[in-house]
Amino acid sequence: MNIEDIIENFEFLDDWEDRYKYLIELGNKLEPFPESERHDHNKVQGCVSQVWVVTRVGEGDDPVVNILGDSDAHIVRGLVAIALAIFSDKSASDILSTDETALFDRIGLSEHITPQRSNGLRSLVARIKLDAQTALAK
Secondary structure: OOHHHHHHHHHHOOOHHHHHHHHHHHHHOOOOOOHHHOOHHHEOOOOOOOEEEEEEEOOOOOOEEEEEEEEOOHHHHHHHHHHHHHHOOEEHHHHHHOOHHHHHHHHOHHHHOOHHHHHHHHHHHHHHHHHHHHHHHO
C-alpha cells in the first residue's frame, strides 16, 4: 500500500478510534521481520517502544533503498508501516527530499499521537534518512 492510499483511508475514517484501529491493521500487514535482525545495531534509538529497522541498498549512484521495520507495540508498528509506505523502495535522493511532516500532517498524526510516539517517529525518520544519506555517499 502506498502513502496516498493510506492518507485517503485515514480521511475516510470519521473518528480517531477507527483511525487507531486502522493504524494497528497497517502494522499487522508489515512484512515479517527476521528474528536474526532483532539486535542492537538495527534498533532505533530514541523510541520508547522497541523499533528495529533494516535497510537494504541497491546499486548505482542514487540507489533504491528497501526498508524493513518492526516494533513490539501495536500502534508503533502502524507508525512504522506508514514510514515504510513513505520511504521504502524509493531512491536515496527521493528519501532525503521527502517532506514527511507534510504527509504526517495530512493524516493528522501530530495532534493524535503521544509526544513519546512523536519523538520515536522522528527518530525512525532520522534513521531512515541517515541510511539514505550513507547510501548516496558510497
